[in-house]
Amino acid sequence: MLSLDGPSTSTFSLPPAVLQHKTDVRNPPRTMGQFRNKSGRQCPFYKIMPSTPFTVDAFNFGYVPNCTAYFLSHFHSDHYGGMTKEFAKPIYCSRITANLIREKIGVDSYWINEITMNQPTIIDGTELTLLDANHCPGSVLFLFRFKDGRAYLHTGDFRADPSVLGNDPILLGLREISKLYLDTTYLDPYYEFESQEATVDIAAEFAQQMVRKNPKTLICCGTYSVGKEKIFMRIAKVLNSKVAITAYKARLLKCFEWKEFDDLLTSDWNAAQVHVLPMQALNFPSLHEHLEKFKNFDSILAVTPSGWQFDRKNLSLKNIKPKVQGAVTMIGIPYSEHSSFRELEWFVRFIRPKEVIPTVNVGNPKRRKEMEKIIKSWLDPNYKAPVVKKQNLITGFLNQS
Ligand SMILES: [Zn+2]
Structure with a gap:
């Protein structure tokens, strides 16, 4: 159960740019049908922001x-899953995510x-700021700041980018994060x-x-529904080509409102190419x-982007081997929209929260214990971060392939 008694003592004064957000729920529209709990499960604790009437994902x-x-x-299904058109309570999100929900x-x-x-925007007396999560279009980190000085940071899914988050004036100006809800997808030294x-350069x-x-290579x-657009955009740019997409994909990409798509996409x-x-x-x-359908091409290069293209012996890009079958070549590239282990280490040490609450891989008590220990x-x-040697993986990969 949530407590409605939020913190009450005021120690932050609102900067002039803060918006006061209002949701008028006096005359809600009539919705057909009822929103139901189809999973039959109870909301886990890490989705409920303590001492607030807020939940995340x-x-x-x-x-x-x-x-x-x-x-x-x-807007990934493991986060909006369960939402149906009958949902009739206030939802807060970025503009792109809002377009995708509609x-x-x-x-x-x-x-x-x-x-x-x-x-910064005030919602029910709490200051909320959305920061770019560098995960997929529209993805955000939620920073909640309460009147008593406490702050919660919820990362959703994110790829920590030190050059962006490390210079964010809002994060740099924070006194303390009481709770960090962390995307722990790759919180394991195995994932580098x-x-x-x-x-993207490699692809x-x-x-x-x-x-x-062979200029006749297609x-x-x-792609999944939302995410990993940077790969086809970069490839199209270097080849000076348009990008063909299905009508379904076109409707999704329209939600991003990206101008660069106007001249790039075609049906x-x-x-x-x-x-x-x-x-x-x-x-x-x-x-x-x-x-077979395209007579102006005689071979295909297929690019599969995934963060999961690893095995124990295949940790660097130079070890990725193209698979070839006749006129079709396939490569898997380790494109990740989640933070690597070292990026998580950097982020946690940068934020220095009082408490970290993992939000991924939490079902297994042993795994949870290991993550908490790390x-x-x-x-x-007294922790000393290990020095990570950088090598030129791109050259290595291209020379071998
Ligand atoms: Zn996601």
């Missing part, structure tokens, strides 16, 4: 008792509150990978080399079938 549990504001960090789920706009990025930029370089050798990029599959396909279509039989060591004042 909690749509799979019916209406949470006493929750008056539902925050959605980004497009894909159809919740009445009355309930959807778009919050401007980096702009390159920056997104380096990985683009590889595509360019293939096309130079590039197929796999004419013959007019583009870069095709965006659903991830499940990136297998040899489907790709051979796809190639986090505790990071926050030890």
Whole structure:
């Protein structure tokens, strides 16, 4: 159960730019049907912000008792899962996420509150700021600041980027974070990978080399519904090509309101050397079938982006081997939209929270204990961060392939 008794003593005064957000719930629209708890589960504690009527990414549990504001960090199904068009309580999120909710789920706009990025906004007496999570378009970190000086930071899913978050004036100006709700997807020293930029460079370089050798090479990029757009955008740029997408994908990408898509995307599959396909279509039989449809191409390079392209012996990019079957070549690149182990270490030590609450891989008590031990060591004042040697993975990868 949530307590409605939020902190009451005021120690922060509002800067002039703070917006006072109001949700008028006096005349809600009539919704057809009822929003139900289809999972039959209770909302876990780490989705409920203590001493507030707020929850984060909690749509799979019916209406949470006493929750008056539902925050959605980004539009991935493991976060909005359970939300249906019958949902009839205030939702707070970024503009892109709001567009996606309207497009894909159809919740009445009355309930959807778009919050401007980096702009402190008052919601039910609490100051909320949305920071870029560097995860997928529209993804945010939620920073809640209470009148008594406490602050909670919820990362949703995020890829910690020291060059962005490390220079964020709002984070730098914080006195203390009482609770850090942390995306612990890769909180294991096993997970080390390159920056997104380096990985995108590899994919683009590889595509360019293939096309130079054979100009009739078609590039197929796999995507899920939202995310990993940087890969096909960069490849299209180096090849000076348009990007062909399905009508379904076009409706989703329209939600981003990105100007650069205007001249880039096309529904004419013959007019583009870069095709965006659903991830499940990136297998040899489907790709051979796809190639058959386009007489101006005689081979395919398929790029599968994933953070999970690792095994114990295959930790660096230079070890990634293209798989070839006839005219189709497939490469998997370790493009991650979650923080690596070292990035998590940097972020936790940068924020220095009083308490860290892991939000991923928490079902297994042994795993949770291990994560807590690692986090505790990071926050030890005597902790010495190991020096990580950087190597030129791009050159190594391209020379081998
Ligand atoms: Zn996600």
